[in-house]
Amino acid sequence: MSTSKRRKMVEATEIVKIYGSFRALDRVSLDIFDGEKVVIIGPSGSGKSTLLRSINRLEEIDRGKMIVDGMDIMDPKTDITKVREEVGMVFQSFNLFPHKTVLENLTLAQTVVRKRSKFESEEKAMMLLEKVGLVAKAKAYPGNLSGGQQQRVAIARSLAMDPKMLLFDEPTSALDPEMIGEVLDVMKDLAKDGMTMAVVTHEMGFAREVADRVIFMDAGRIVEEGTPEHFFTAPSHERAKLFLSQIL
Amino acid sequence: MLARPGRYEKLMSIDAKKQIIDVGDGAAIPRKSDRGLFTAWRIAFFGAIGTLIYLVQTKPDPYLNILKFVPDGILVTFQVTLGAILLAIVFGLFTGLGRISKNRFFNGAASLYVEIIRGIPLLVQIFYIYYALGRFVQVPPILSAIIAMAVCYGAYMGEVVRAGIESIHKGQREAALSLGMNGRQTMIHVILPQAVKVILPPVGNEFIALLKDSSLVSIIAVADLLRRGREFASESFTYFETYTVIALIYLIITLFLSKIIGVMEERVSVNK
Numbered sequence: 001m002s003t004s005k006r007r008k009m010v011e012a013t014e015i016v017k018i019y020g021s022f023r024a025l026d027r028v029s030l031d032i033f034d035g036e037k038v039v040i041i042g043p044s045g046s047g048k049s050t051l052l053r054s055i056n057r058l059e060e061i062d063r064g065k066m067i068v069d070g071m072d073i074m075d076p077k078t079d080i081t082k083v084r085e086e087v088g089m090v091f092q093s094f095n096l097f098p099h100k101t102v103l104e105n106l107t108l109a110q111t112v113v114r115k116r117s118k119f120e121s122e123e124k125a126m127m128l129l130e131k132v133g134l135v136a137k138a139k140a141y142p143g144n145l146s147g148g149q150q151q152r153v154a155i156a157r158s159l160a161m162d163p164k165m166l167l168f169d170e171p172t173s174a175l176d177p178e179m180i181g182e183v184l185d186v187m188k189d190l191a192k193d194g195m196t197m198a199v200v201t202h203e204m205g206f207a208r209e210v211a212d213r214v215i216f217m218d219a220g221r222i223v224e225e226g227t228p229e230h231f232f233t234a235p236s237h238e239r240a241k242l243f244l245s246q247i248l
Numbered sequence: 249m250l251a252r253p254g255r256y257e258k259l260m261s262i263d264a265k266k267q268i269i270d271v272g273d274g275a276a277i278p279r280k281s282d283r284g285l286f287t288a289w290r291i292a293f294f295g296a297i298g299t300l301i302y303l304v305q306t307k308p309d310p311y312l313n314i315l316k317f318v319p320d321g322i323l324v325t326f327q328v329t330l331g332a333i334l335l336a337i338v339f340g341l342f343t344g345l346g347r348i349s350k351n352r353f354f355n356g357a358a359s360l361y362v363e364i365i366r367g368i369p370l371l372v373q374i375f376y377i378y379y380a381l382g383r384f385v386q387v388p389p390i391l392s393a394i395i396a397m398a399v400c401y402g403a404y405m406g407e408v409v410r411a412g413i414e415s416i417h418k419g420q421r422e423a424a425l426s427l428g429m430n431g432r433q434t435m436i437h438v439i440l441p442q443a444v445k446v447i448l449p450p451v452g453n454e455f456i457a458l459l460k461d462s463s464l465v466s467i468i469a470v471a472d473l474l475r476r477g478r479e480f481a482s483e484s485f486t487y488f489e490t491y492t493v494i495a496l497i498y499l500i501i502t503l504f505l506s507k508i509i510g511v512m513e514e515r516v517s518v519n520k
Contacts, residue, residue, distance in 0.1 A: 081425075081430050084425060084426055093417075093419050108438075113429055113433070158426075158427070
């Protein structure tokens with residue numbers, strides 16, 4: 001594949017994460033290339049969210065090496081905020097700041113972290129709200145938005161930092177069914193624009209349409225990995241076959 | 249009232265969803281939902297005012313004389329309370345942040361402070377700080393009273409602040425961090441502004457509790473409400489009458505303040 005010539009955005013080697021006596025991640029290795037869209041699926045408790053969250057060190061790994069955007073994130077000398085500036089994250093529960101307006105949600109990190117001027121950050125924010133179709137809600141508070149609207153704002157908030165990569169942690173799992181589409185549409189647009197994405201999701205249609213590579217995890221390991229065609233039509237692993245038969 | 253056993257534990261019973269911190273001390277806050285308390289508040293408040301007016305009308309000597317003599321003391325009581333609460337909030341903020349800090353030194357220092365203060369009666373602390381300060385510097389009694397009350401209440405306030413911060417959903421912190429904000433920026437821009445709303449009602453409670461406890465400073469030559477009463481009583485030998493008035497004034501003030509806090513609480517919960 002041509003991907004091997006591209007730069008690696010994420011280079012995870014033999015990652016181990018242990019909660020008490022439970023191995024959430026058991027020697028997981030994964031490379032994600034610039035511009036690549038990786039969809040991670042698997043049953044709950046399989047470690048997919050933990051893997052995603054270890055990329056921006058919201059979870060600290062116990063063993064292994066994690067290089068993100070050329071920086072070793074477990075190295076004590078690495079300033080983790082520099083990594084997080086470049087790697088945005090979208091959460092299942094949106095996590096918008098409820099005490100700030102939609103516009104302020106988008107400008108806060110721009111001004112505080114990127115040191116942009118108020119004018120510049122607001123201009124950027126309005127441009128992104130336009131992109132997610134929520135210009136009219138700029139002055140509203142998150143509490144007055146629907147779940148789908150909140151998640152679109154959350155995506156715009158991440159984009160405001162001009163990240164090199166976005167992590168999506170089950171972005172549609174907390175949404176009412178009729179709102180899932182609007183969020184997935186925004187994500188598909190991002191994919192078309194060439195954003196590097198790692199997505200944990202149960203939306204198989206999205207995986208099929210957008211993913212360059214599908215990763216199936218079970219019991220803290222990557223069990224199967226391949227193109228969507230391969231994964232959805234001819235999975236080789238028993239666990240993957242079982243999972244697909246249950247979910248499709 | 250001095251050592252307050254069990255008060256600290258009650259502070260901790262915080263409901264993250266409703267974001268209300270229950271405080272065991274202070275006056276009961278009359279909420280509209282609590283009918284019985286609401287009625288009791290009205291009876292107590294207007295009863296106290298009525299009684300005071302009645303006494304002054306029917307027996308101007310000594311009641312009117314007492315009432316004319318003590319307002320200076322009310323002012324001092326408020327000065328001590330206000331000064332102490334503001335200082336206590338500052339102490340409380342640092343203590344609360346220290347208690348959740350991962351830095352072992354700050355955490356240890358804050359925890360030690362809370363443990364020591366909780367174990368010493370407020371009256372003893374007031375004596376101690378007054379005479380300990382007096383050893384090294386000459387400070388006016390009122391200032392040493394304010395410092396003593398603030399040191400004590402700062403420890404309790406620290407627990408309020410900590411509980412308030414911990415009541416904020418961890419997703420808020422994660423969202424801020426994932427945007428590249430550092431711990432300090434996250435605290436200042438995301439966590440504390442939300443925690444203030446949760447902390448405000450219990451701080452109001454502390455204010456009332458502090459106002460009542462401020463009567464203790466009358467022991468170190470601060471001319472607060474209680475001390476003015478004592479002065480009047482010891483000259484006129486009208487102990488019963490004087491302390492009746494003093495008690496009624498404290499009651500009216502605390503009931504009035506608790507009402508204000510009740511209203512404030514409702515405002516906060518509506519704005520959410």
